[in-house]
Amino acid sequence: MGKVKIKRKSTLIDMTAMSDVTVLLLTFFMLTSTFLQKEPTIVYTPSSVSEEKVPTYDLVTVLVSSADKSGKLEDPSAAEGKLFISFTGGEDSTLSSEKVRIMMLQEAVSIYNDQHKNNPVELTTGEVAEFGKINMFGCPFSELKYMLGLSIADRDKFLGNMTDPRVGIPIDGNKNRDGRLNDFQVWLKAIYNVAQRINNEQCAGLTPEEARQVQNLYASLMRQGKGIAVKADKDTPFTVVEQVFDNLQTMKLNKFSLMTALKSEDEPTQ
Amino acid sequence: MAQIEQSDKGGKKKKGAQKKMQIHVDFTPMVDMNMLLITFFMLCTTMIKSQTLQIALPTNEEVKKEQMSQAKASEAITLILDTEYEGNKPKVDAETGKTVHHIYYYEGIADTLFQTANYLRHEQFIGNQNREPQGIRRILRKKNEEVMVQYDLLKTRWKNKEITKEEFDKLAKENAADSMKTRPVVVIKPGPNTTYEGLINALDEMQINQISRYSIELPNRVDTLLLRHYEQVNGVQIIRPTVR
Numbered sequence: 082m083g084k085v086k087i088k089r090k091s092t093l094i095d096m097t098a099m100s101d102v103t104v105l106l107l108t109f110f111m112l113t114s115t116f117l118q119k120e121p122t123i124v125y126t127p128s129s130v131s132e133e134k135v136p137t138y139d140l141v142t143v144l145v146s147s148a149d150k151s152g153k154l155e156d157p158s159a160a161e162g163k164l165f166i167s168f169t170g171g172e173d174s175t176l177s178s179e180k181v182r183i184m185m186l187q188e189a190v191s192i193y194n195d196q197h198k199n200n201p202v203e204l205t206t207g208e209v210a211e212f213g214k215i216n217m218f219g220c221p222f223s224e225l226k227y228m229l230g231l232s233i234a235d236r237d238k239f240l241g242n243m244t245d246p247r248v249g250i251p252i253d254g255n256k257n258r259d260g261r262l263n264d265f266q267v268w269l270k271a272i273y274n275v276a277q278r279i280n281n282e283q284c285a286g287l288t289p290e291e292a293r294q295v296q297n298l299y300a301s302l303m304r305q306g307k308g309i310a311v312k313a314d315k316d317t318p319f320t321v322v323e324q325v326f327d328n329l330q331t332m333k334l335n336k337f338s339l340m341t342a343l344k345s346e347d348e349p350t351q
Numbered sequence: 352m353a354q355i356e357q358s359d360k361g362g363k364k365k366k367g368a369q370k371k372m373q374i375h376v377d378f379t380p381m382v383d384m385n386m387l388l389i390t391f392f393m394l395c396t397t398m399i400k401s402q403t404l405q406i407a408l409p410t411n412e413e414v415k416k417e418q419m420s421q422a423k424a425s426e427a428i429t430l431i432l433d434t435e436y437e438g439n440k441p442k443v444d445a446e447t448g449k450t451v452h453h454i455y456y457y458e459g460i461a462d463t464l465f466q467t468a469n470y471l472r473h474e475q476f477i478g479n480q481n482r483e484p485q486g487i488r489r490i491l492r493k494k495n496e497e498v499m500v501q502y503d504l505l506k507t508r509w510k511n512k513e514i515t516k517e518e519f520d521k522l523a524k525e526n527a528a529d530s531m532k533t534r535p536v537v538v539i540k541p542g543p544n545t546t547y548e549g550l551i552n553a554l555d556e557m558q559i560n561q562i563s564r565y566s567i568e569l570p571n572r573v574d575t576l577l578l579r580h581y582e583q584v585n586g587v588q589i590i591r592p593t594v595r
Contacts, residue, residue, distance in 0.1 A: 099382050100378040103385035107388050114392055130403065131404040131555070133404075133405065134401075134403070135401045158439065307405070308404070317546060318544070318546055318547070319545040328409050330410060335408045337406060339404045340553075341551060343402050
């Protein structure tokens with residue numbers, strides 16, 4: 082009886098084709114991706130039929146924190162209504178996010194110090210440079226120095242703790258009885274001033290016709306209301322959001338956008 | 352990893368002939384690494400960009416009474432918004448999984464003498480059913496019929512590629528602001544329990560129904576009066592204690 086000889090085959094599989102595919106996929110993802118920006122808290126925006134995209138450049142985002150959803154807090158609403166701001170600069174490097182942030186900070190601090198002569202905020206150049214690297218922040222001016230002194234990990238932890246009274250930009254006292262602006266309004270004023278300055282610089286020597294073509298922070302802020310976007314959770318009470326609106330109106334920034342997710346017209350709303 | 356096999360199966364090699372070599376490079380680790388990178392990029396990217404809804408609010412500065420524009424009573428419609436709560440969370444409908452919002456609306460001037468029947472009516476955000484507007488959308492559409500007829504015509508022209516998207520946007524904007532047509536003035540009044548989603552839903556209806564004149568105000572005493580009376584007549588509780 083002859084034995085059936087099993088031919089030994091090599092188990093090597095040619096991975097070249099596989100490698101080609103993965104490299105292609107990788108290239109696709111690398112080219113199309115925009116990274117998720119680090120935000121201290123997650124909010125789920127309500128959906129709307131508006132199809133206008135959020136601009137990637139020249140944008141100031143105001144984030145309103147939602148009530149605690151993890152169920153760890155006894156009073157979930159304690160985490161609600163904290164304000165955070167993030168600045169995104171222009172498309173080219175002449176007005177990068179870092180530069181815009183530093184300009185905003187310097188302007189805001191000078192407005193604040195002008196109003197609080199007894200306890201001014203004094204930042205070192207190192208701390209100012211550090212601010213340029215932070216995507217989203219939210220704390221009163223009095224805590225700014227403390228926040229900038231923290232390491233990156235500690236800062237994330239600090240800003241992520243919504244129940245900490247030192248987190249979130251104060252917004253109380255809109256009607257400024259004593260003539261002082263609250264911290265949020267100081268930031269809004271700084272945004273307005275800086276945006277106007279940028280616009281003046283870019284439009285210097287241009288005819289009004291040409292100036293209208295200039296796309297920058299100021300132009301998008303004032304003309305189209307695209308420069309400021311308010312991002313809030315769908316379950317946040319209107320009264321909380323209303324306070325933000327009211328402050329924006331007081332600071333004459335009454336044209337702005339609300340961040341939403343997309344849905345179709347036929348979809349039931351309820 | 353990489354193997355070089357010499358194919359020297361028997362036979363004498365000719366002198367001077369080049370050795371035939373087969374080169375195998377094992378790409379498995381390369382694929383492994385690529386897969387890891389792909390996973391990383393997939394997890395770190397946002398494919399869906401959020402949308403924005405533009406809004407323009409009036410200034411907070413005092414405006415003199417003479418300078419205020421008055422809307423005709425026949426054009427006005429007031430929506431009082433409310434969100435139902437369960438405990439300290441917005442109530443979610445078990446069937447649709449969406450938050451329950453209510454709208455109480457009246458047309459024209461508030462009828463505080465309650466002489467006309469149905470001075471205050473109840474609606475909900477239902478959206479479209481079988482491509483037909485339902486709920487509050489139907490009410491608002493009826494109010495803005497003249498603009499909507501023209502808008503639908505424009506939309507068909509755009510769908511048939513007779514006009515471009517830019518032209519369509521421009522014409523639709525002109526149409527919505529056409530003062531020759533009867534257009535409603537909508538006052539949105541979010542009650543104390545309304546969530547942000549309720550407001551966005553209402554603003555959405557403005558956009559869907561091409562309503563160019565609307566404002567957001569807080570409910571006043573007259574509105575509470577109407578709601579209280581509605582409760583008495585219909586035997587329901589609609590004014591709930593403020594949750595937050």
